Amino acid sequence: xxxxxxxxxxxxxxxxxxxxxxxxxxxxxxxxxxxxxxxxxxxxxxxxxxxxxxxxxxxxxxxxxxxxxxxxxxxxxxxxxxxxxxxxxxxxxxxxxxxxxxxxxxxxxxxxxxxxxxxxxxxxxxxxxxxxxxxxxxxxxxxxxxxxxxxxxxxxxxxxxxxxxxxxxxxxxxxxxxxxxxxxxxxxxxxxxxxxxxxxxxxxxxxxxxxxxxxxxxxxxxxxxxxxxxxxxxxxxxxxxxxxxxxxxxxxxxxxxxxxxxxxxxxxxxxxxxxxxxxxxxxxxxxxxxxxxxxxxxxxxxxxxxxxxxxxxxxxxxxxxxxxxxxxxxxxxxxxxxxxxxxxxxxxxxxxxxxxxxxxxxxxxxxxxxxxxx
Amino acid sequence: xxxxxxxxxxxxxxxxxxxxxxxxxxxxxxxxxxxxxxxxxxxxxxxxxxxxxxxxxxxxxxxxxxxxxxxxxxxxxxxxxxxxxxxxxxxxxxxxxxxxxxxxxxxxxxxxxxxxxxxxxxxxxxxxxxxxxxxxxxxxxxxxxxxxxxxxxxxxxxxxxxxxxxxxxxxxxxxxxxxxxxxxxxxxxxxxxxxxxxxxxxxxxxxxxxxxxxxxxxxxxxxxxxxxxxxxxxxxxxxxxxxxxxxxxxxxxxxxxxxxxxxxxxxxxxxxxxxxxxxxxxxxxxxxxxxxxxxxxxxxxxxxxxxxxxxxxxxxxxxxxxxxxxxxxxxxxxxxxxxxxxxxxxxxxxxxxxxxxxxxxxxxxxxxxxxxxxxxxxxxxxxxxxxxxxxxxxxxxxxxxxxx
Ligand SMILES: Cc1cc2nc3c(=O)[nH]c(=O)nc-3n(C[C@H](O)[C@H](O)[C@H](O)COP(=O)(O)OP(=O)(O)OC[C@H]3O[C@@H](n4cnc5c(N)ncnc54)[C@H](O)[C@@H]3O)c2cc1C
Numbered sequence: 001x002x003x004x005x006x007x008x009x010x011x012x013x014x015x016x017x018x019x020x021x022x023x024x025x026x027x028x029x030x031x032x033x034x035x036x037x038x039x040x041x042x043x044x045x046x047x048x049x050x051x052x053x054x055x056x057x058x059x060x061x062x063x064x065x066x067x068x069x070x071x072x073x074x075x076x077x078x079x080x081x082x083x084x085x086x087x088x089x090x091x092x093x094x095x096x097x098x099x100x101x102x103x104x105x106x107x108x109x110x111x112x113x114x115x116x117x118x119x120x121x122x123x124x125x126x127x128x129x130x131x132x133x134x135x136x137x138x139x140x141x142x143x144x145x146x147x148x149x150x151x152x153x154x155x156x157x158x159x160x161x162x163x164x165x166x167x168x169x170x171x172x173x174x175x176x177x178x179x180x181x182x183x184x185x186x187x188x189x190x191x192x193x194x195x196x197x198x199x200x201x202x203x204x205x206x207x208x209x210x211x212x213x214x215x216x217x218x219x220x221x222x223x224x225x226x227x228x229x230x231x232x233x234x235x236x237x238x239x240x241x242x243x244x245x246x247x248x249x250x251x252x253x254x255x256x257x258x259x260x261x262x263x264x265x266x267x268x269x270x271x272x273x274x275x276x277x278x279x280x281x282x283x284x285x286x287x288x289x290x291x292x293x294x295x296x297x298x299x300x301x302x303x304x305x306x307x308x309x310x311x312x313x314x315x316x317x318x319x320x321x322x323x324x325x326x327x328x329x330x331x332x333x334x335x336x337x338x339x340x341x342x343x344x345x346x347x348x349x350x351x352x353x354x355x356x357x358x359x360x361x362x363x364x365x366x367x368x369x370x371x372x373x374x
Numbered sequence: 375x376x377x378x379x380x381x382x383x384x385x386x387x388x389x390x391x392x393x394x395x396x397x398x399x400x401x402x403x404x405x406x407x408x409x410x411x412x413x414x415x416x417x418x419x420x421x422x423x424x425x426x427x428x429x430x431x432x433x434x435x436x437x438x439x440x441x442x443x444x445x446x447x448x449x450x451x452x453x454x455x456x457x458x459x460x461x462x463x464x465x466x467x468x469x470x471x472x473x474x475x476x477x478x479x480x481x482x483x484x485x486x487x488x489x490x491x492x493x494x495x496x497x498x499x500x501x502x503x504x505x506x507x508x509x510x511x512x513x514x515x516x517x518x519x520x521x522x523x524x525x526x527x528x529x530x531x532x533x534x535x536x537x538x539x540x541x542x543x544x545x546x547x548x549x550x551x552x553x554x555x556x557x558x559x560x561x562x563x564x565x566x567x568x569x570x571x572x573x574x575x576x577x578x579x580x581x582x583x584x585x586x587x588x589x590x591x592x593x594x595x596x597x598x599x600x601x602x603x604x605x606x607x608x609x610x611x612x613x614x615x616x617x618x619x620x621x622x623x624x625x626x627x628x629x630x631x632x633x634x635x636x637x638x639x640x641x642x643x644x645x646x647x648x649x650x651x652x653x654x655x656x657x658x659x660x661x662x663x664x665x666x667x668x669x670x671x672x673x674x675x676x677x678x679x680x681x682x683x684x685x686x687x688x689x690x691x692x693x694x695x696x697x698x699x700x701x702x703x704x705x706x707x708x709x710x711x712x713x714x715x716x717x718x719x720x721x722x723x724x725x726x727x728x729x730x731x732x733x734x735x736x737x738x739x740x741x742x743x744x745x746x747x748x749x750x751x752x753x754x755x756x757x758x759x760x761x762x763x764x765x766x767x768x769x770x771x772x773x774x775x776x777x778x
Contacts (some may be wrong), residue, residue, distance in 0.1 A: 011517065017411070022498075033732075034472065034732065038734075045621040105665050111584055120732075126716070128644075128645075128715055128716055128717075129645050129648060130647070131647075131648065131715045131716070133758050136635045136647055139461060140426075155716045156716040156719070165464060194738060194739055195736055196718065196720050196721070196736045196737050196738040197734065197736045198721065199489075199719060199720070199721055199748060199752065200720050203736070204720075206738060207738065241467070254513075261506070262509050262510040262513075263509070263510045263513075264510075264513075267509075272765050272769075273765070273770065277512070284394075299774055326755065329581075329755045329759075330755070330758055330759065330763070330764075333759055333763065334503070334508060334534070334535045334587075334756075334759060334760075336755075337580050337581055337587075337753075337755060337759065338579065338581070339581055339583060340578075340579070344581035344752075344755075345581075347581070348581065350517050351751070351752075352719050352720070355712075355716075355718065358472050358717070359712065361656045361657065364656065
């Protein structure tokens, strides 16, 4: 084992950190959130120029040769600045799903566009009733006259409001594995999107599909394993982002305890608060360890081992993020409750992260099934 | 001991339940059930209805316009109000300053202030906290200097975190009237008209994106000396009396019971893998746990309500109630968000109130019982902070009960 970063990885990590410090201050972020689309083309282009969209993708798949470690480093940095751009949706979830799916016509162009930042394509897989269980898909695709038609509903599609391409999963047969992926034009007839904002200020869509035309990509049936691999990769990336957010919130709180005076002394003098902060640090360090564990799981040859490891990371880090986020507000007192102040926004992101790609319950069950099943 | 519910109380419960059902207007109920920040117009309308019946101040003594109920009747009434979806009333006036005025105020103050509190015409904000004086309230700095020429106090300083005071007409404050006395002895209890010249308000939006707290700045604000309660320099003891009332109420059992009803409804409506979420064993275990913890809190409240007067242990039990009550308010909201699934991660503004940080009009197509849930989930991080934080409650328990 070796937990050290390579020189290239160090440089990547530094570049994300510098970018967040210089180009993504809290006021800048607020201006972006308040803009019409809630994201920034300027920021997106910079991220593309810095090569982050292809950094975690193998060369075979059209990337720059990295993997999950690179994606985790980028996400951790983005988590520090609460960057709202849909990095994970496009550059991780979509690209990793496509990489696992194997070749199909038009793949190179699609991947190239995402890596270059000129196109945004997002995976529309989750459904409300599935609650993050990737195997539950009710949306159906039927074939008539050589063309596919999709009907159903997709829920909380990350990055959908700004995407020019949707990659929609649908059932093409009754069997568990009979799930396929389709390329869908967001402006297609029969498709309606309801855009809303999550607590972390990212924008997502709920989609309704009523006889929407889609182009099959990859094999008919059998896309589920690629989807699961993509989601697992994105989940670990999200866990790394959580650690970046937790770390920042924790040390912001530590600094506040050193300056805030009550009862004639810095509140950091109170042992009750020192112990609370120590507990937060314990959670943070264990969460960080579980990012490594998750990264190890992603390169497991055995898909079930991968799933089990990713679920373990998600359960632990989701809960740790909630604890650190809540206590960061608590220890700030009233000021922590204000919208103006950053700490509440860290909690809002950590709250959302705990629920994305399946909450603790979903992953506890998956972990349990893969660990203790007779 | 006898744990059987009193037949008279059962009858009382039925009576108030029926009356509330017949008299609570549907538009007020619907809005209050969504449980966002207060809506003054709706509450005023409801206050008028309650007032006409003589029930607007259920815990006040009869001589001041209360119904003369026992604490247990008051509790039952609140349970029924919340369960029916009635809005929370102006707490500043009814629960906080009202009892201070009728306990320590002079006859003129009682005559001037109590009737408009009862009728809901004058609303009150609580101006205790300051930027530098939160947990350490005694260190407050806002000063009120007596001007004998006009028999007025001249107020300078700032108060922060005053809940719902964007709707308030008056604010009761703690101010320093004696700069030389020991910190607690220099504090007085002063009631300030918020429309007076020199008062300025800054809204503060909270992490739910809504408006409920404010900061007020006082710049040479002139307040008639007869707005001072009791004696100058004794404000701290009046405040302690008031805060003890606040803590007993702040177990918030009726509100958490109501939240549990809403939570159950959500969990019966929303599905997980084709079945109602409430049937999911993991979810159900959490719901049961919450329900059990709330039952424990309710029994603790019952012990206080039925206790003989003069049981000194019960003073510090108030801290136990506040502490656990605050946690349960957070947990009920959080489990409700969890029950909602994907929409439990979304910003869902109050469709009837547009005073939000952002009004982009974006919202998911959410079920009716889902309104207000994520808002509460965020906003209720405050329940363990305000009214004496949970850390401060633990300090009180350690000192006052455990003698540590
Ligand atoms: C939404 C909201 C509504 C409010 N409404 C009102 C209102 O209507 N009127 C009003 O007057 N005030 C109101 N408050 C103010 C509230 O009572 C204060 O926020 C509270 O007393 C804490 O003070 P603070 O915010 O200054 O935090 P601080 O006192 O600075 O506390 C910061 C942290 O330090 C901890 N801490 C402080 N001292 C100790 C200690 N000795 N030991 C251990 N831990 C300690 C606290 O528990 C907290 O975690 C409201 C606050 C909020 C957030």
